[in-house]
Amino acid sequence: MFGLEQIQMKLLCFETRSNCLMLLVLIMLKWDFSDCSSETSPTAVSPTTQLTTYLTTKLSLENVKNVQVSAADVSITxxxxxxxxxxxxxxxxxxxxSKEVNVNCTEGASITHEISGLTPATKYNFTIITVREESKSTGYTVKAVTRPLNPEELKAVTQNETSITLQWRKVSNIYSYILFYNETNVTVSASDEEKVIKEIDGLTSATRYSFRLFAVFENVMSSGINFSAATAPRNSNWFKSISQNESSITLQWEKVDGILDYRLVFSREQINVSANVSQEQVTHVVSGLTNGTKYSFSVFAVFENIQSSGTELTAATVPLTLAAVRVTERTVSSVTLEWNVDVGKKWIYILHFNGKNITLNTTTNNVLSSTLSSLQPGTEYTFSVVTKFFELHSKAYEGFTVTAIDCSVVNWHVTDSSIQGEVGGLFSNATAANKSETHVSPGGSNVSFTGLYPGATYRITLMYEKNSYFFHQCTHNLTIIPPVLSGHCEHWGGGYSVQIVWNKPPGVWTAVEVNVSGRTLRTGEQYVTVSGFQPATAYQVSLAALSGAVRRPEPFVFLCHTDPRGVIAGSVIAVLIIGVLLCIAAFVYYKRPDIISRRKFYSGAAEQLNTKPKAISAVKFAAHFHRLSENEYMGFSEEYENLSPVGRDQTQKVALLPENKSKNRFVNILPYDWCRVKLSKSSPTASDYINASYMPGYNSKREYIATQGPLSSTLNDFWQMVWEQRVNGIVMVTNCTEKGRAKCEEYWPPFSKPCLYGELLVTTTSEQEESNWTLREFTVKHRDTCEECRVKHFHFTVWPDHGVPLNTEILIQFRGLVRQHIERQASSAPTVVHCSAGVGRTGTIIALDVLLQQLQNQKAVGINDFVHRMRLHRSNMVQTESQYIFLHQCIMDCLPSDKKTEESMYANADIIYVNATALKELIQMHNAKNFSPVMTCT
Known part of the structure; x- marks a missing residue:
């Protein structure tokens, strides 16, 4: 139909080879054509020949079949x-x-070829072409995917009893993963985060699991990686402490599922504990701990180095047993116990005493104390103290103590050679001692001392000893009856007087009481002369020895006959005496009228001084002094006498209360209510009384505190006053004992041996002895607050009782030391000044300090005025006339040289002491006529 030359036909290749072949055959049967690739002109050939030739050359190569693909991450086979x-x-x-490779394989019936250098997780199209000489098949195409890379950094990030959380780094651009474990697979989808996290739950505790992880791309999995991890064990169901002591705690917990390894953690410490296979619980002792301390424990079960979440427990060690409990104070009805505590540990203390439990909590003070009252005298009491912390109790500290005995209530039977009394209460031995010997009583409650020295004062001491502990039960001073006297009288004074003489008996006696015709006299000599009798008359005389306040109850009585010669001579002597007196009176009237005028002058001067005493200028003081000194110091006497009633109309109600009477050294030296020093009271029923008065000074109305020398029963009160008034200086102008009499209790401790007075611990830190005084320094520390202060002690040691110092110079120098200390301290606190009663020598040294300041600053001095002021604050300040005169002499010796006269009073110093002696004799005569138990003292 068409010619070959008219059709230019190319060979079309279809994928379906059978259809292509049939088409080609049909075409060739219709038309003839030559090879299209040939460049020569076609030769006429028959169609059959042409088709055969074409099929042979073009259609004889087939494509491969049954291609198998095997993928790796960077290659495909x-x-x-x-x-x-x-x-x-x-x-x-x-x-x-596009890339291609030539494959040539002469051996075998099949070919295997690996294409390497590929990219993981990538899609590829492969075409396999058969080649023979110049002929090629149409090619066989197959699609293949390279495997993705395996995930990296796979690990378990958390593990508990039922789950494991895994984490890995995401493979680039791969979002799908498959996890195999325990015959189970799980698909995991990743996010855009770099890390992929997956929790695997529903697992069994304390079990190891194997995992295999794949990355997936286009349904192609990576080669996979293996990993194993274990779940944590479970916690113990119970964890408790079963015992503890001061340094260890024994812990016990349930054994978990047969696991033998445990980890105990406390106080930043970690202990690995291995359990016993055969026991169902685990027991471990934690030692080396601190006593009385609370600890937090955590116990973990451990399986393949993986611990459970932990079980917690709080437990404590037992607190320490007290090292010591001190008995700091014992009375007849109370005891005070104290012990040291650690303020940093909030422990509780339980005191068991006399059937009662008392709980005390730790405070900021490092000492705890408890006073137990309402006890029986002389009775032994046991006690125990237990330390409590976190409901744990220490071992008890056990001890005992004994209440004191009040020896003053014992009915003592005293003779001139023995002391006997039945004492109730515990004591082991009793002694009676004076300065030279000690007597020991036989055992038993009946105390008996024999062979004693008459009139001596014995210090009776009862002690109780048990288990090498010694308890001082009581001390009591008893003066036994003085010795028996025997005496006689001698004629004296022509029968109008009698001299009574007695022997010096063996024993101690301080005075003899002589009673003649109803008149009683006391003397310390071995004789006494008594006047006012009639000659030739018999008088009954009784002699009784005194030892202190103890009088012999049975006096020695005898008759005394006066001299009969006085009857005759008396009349003659009386006439002569009258004549002499008349002559003297006439002589005085006509020859010495100035004596009468002087008496009138001094009487008027006394009235003037009594109205308003004035300061005397320094220029006029010497003349004033000499005017008072004239006529045997009559001016001084009258001035001083006018001071006698000053201040005596003021009340002293508190000092006279029954509970305060025993705190007064002398019954006639008491502070006025309005200016007395008051102590702070520890309880509503406590007393605030101390025999002390605020005194005015030059700069302040309360510059000094005048007080009595402390008694043994008021030592705590004295130091309490020093502490509360912030005193930094004490001036002492007496000795503790003078002429055998106690004037003041020694209220300071020995050097470097601290002593506790109530709540105050006093230590003598320095002591410097000079010829006329001793300087000390005390440290006073409050045992509750630990607050501390220093107190200077100025002790003047050469001031005789009822007198004045040897000269003015030493007292003025001593006053200078005191004044220098006061001014250096620059404190408003008062200075404590005391002697024995706190009026005589105390008033003199206070007045001297003030008057010398007045003289220096005002060039004038008012001695009478200031003594008057002092007596408005405390009675009897500057107690004797000799002390009053001595004050004037001190001012005279401190005047500038141009203000003095050439005459010095101490050129005739004996006059002062004659005057003082006269005053003393006057007092003795007054006591002989009107005996009174009131003691006159300084």
């Missing part, structure tokens, strides 16, 4: 059977660009 035993093939593959 193709495997196919050879076509017609052809050995040469071309493999073309395409992703982003």
């Amino acid at each position: 193709l495997m196919w059977e050879k076509v017609q035993n052809i050995s040469t093939y071309i493999v073309r593959y395409f992703h982003n660009s």
Whole structure:
């Protein structure tokens, strides 16, 4: 129909080879055509020949069949059977660009070829072309995907009893993963985060699991990686402490599912504990702990180095047993116990005493104390103290103590050679001692001392000893009856007087009481002269020895006959005496009228001084002094006498209360209510009384405190006053004992040996002895607050009782030391000044300090005025006339040289002491006529 030359036909290749072949055959049967690739003109050939030639040359190469693909992450392996035993093939593959490789394999019936250098997780198209000489098949195409890379950094991030959380780094652009474990697979879809996290739950505690993880791309999995992890064990169901002591705690907990390894954690410490296979619980002792301390424990079960979440427990060690409990104070009805505590540990203390439990809590003070009252005298009491912390109790500290005995209530039977009394209460031995010997009583409650020295004062001491502990039960001073006297009288004074003489008996006596015709006299000599009798008359005389306040109850009585010669001579002597007196009176009237005028002058001066005493200028003081000194110091006497009633109309109600009377050294020296020093009271029923008065000074109305020398029963009160008044200086102008009499209790401790006075611990830190005084320094510390202060002690040691110092110079120098200390301290606190009663020598040194300041600053001095002021605050200040005169002499010796006269009073110093002696004799005569138990003192 068409000619070959009219049709230019190209061979079209279809994928369906059978259809293509049938089409070609039909075409060739219709038309003849030559090879299209030939460049020569076609030769006329029959159609059959042309078709045969074409099929032979073009259609004889087949494509490969049964191609198998095996993928790796960077390569793909193709495997196919050879076509017609052809050995040469071309493999073309395409992703982003096309590449091909020649494959030539002469051996075998199949070919396996690996295409490497590929990109993981990538789709590729592969075409396999059969090649023989210049002929090629149409090619066989197959699609293949490289495997993705395996995930990296696979690990378990958390493990508990029922789950394990896994984490791995995401493979680039791979969002699908498959996790195999325990015959289970889980598909995991990743997010855009770099890390992939998957929690696997529903697991069994304390079990190891094996995992295999694959990355998935286009349903192709990576080669996979293996990983194993274990779940945590469960916690113990119970955890407790079963015992503890001061340094260890024994813990016990349930063993978990046969696990043998445990970890115990406390106080930043970690201990690995191995359990016993055969036991159902685990026990462990934690030692090396601190006593009385609370600890927090955590115990973990450990399985393959994985621990449980932990079980917690709080437990404590037992607190320490007290090292010591001190008995700091014992009375007849109370005891005070104290012990040291650690303020940093809030422990509780339980004191068991006399059937009662007392709970005390730790405070900021490092000492705890408890006073137990309402006890029986002389009775032994046991006690125990237990330390409590976190409901744990220490071992008890056990001790005992004994209440004191009040020896003053014992009915003592005293003779001139023995002391006997029945004492109730515990004591082991009793002694009676004076300065030279000690007597010991036989055992038993009946105390008996024999062979004693008459009139001596014995210090009776009862002691109780048990288990090498010694308890001082009581001390009591008893003066036994003085010795028996025997005496006689001698004629004296022509029968109008009698001298009574007695022997010096063996024993101690301080005075003899002589009673003649109803008149009683006391003397310390071995004789006494008594006047006012009639000659030739018999008088009854009784002699009784005194030892202190103890009088012999049975006096020695005898008759005394006066001299009969006085009857005759008396009349003559009386006439002569009258005549002499008349002559003297006439002489005085006519020859010495100035004596009468002087008496009138001094009487008027006294009235003037009594109205308003004035300061005397320094220029006029010497003349004033000499005017008072005239006529045997009559001016001084009258001035001083006018001071006697000053201040005595003021009340002293508190000092006279029954509970305060024993706190007064002398019954006639008491503070006025309005200016007395008051102590702070520890309880509503406590007393605030001390025998002390605020005194005015030059700069302040309360510059000094005048007080008595402390008694043994008022030592605590004295130091309490020093502490509360912030005193930094004490001036003492007496000795503790003078002429055998106690004037003041020694209220300070020995050097470097602290002593506790109530709540105050006093230590003598320095002591410097001079010829006329001793300087000391005390440290006073409050045991509750630990607050501390220093107190200077100025002790003047050469001031005689009822007198004045040897000269003015030493007292003025001593006053200078005191004044220098006061001014250096620059404190508003008062200075405590005391002697024995706190009026005589005390008033003199206070007045001297003030008057010298007045003299220096005002060039004038008012001695009478200031003594008057002092007596408005405390009675009897500057107690004797000799002390009053001595004050004037001190001012005279301190005047500038141009203000003095050449005469010095101490050129005739004996006059002062004659005057003082006269005053003393006057007092003795007054006592002989009107005996009174009131003691006159300084």
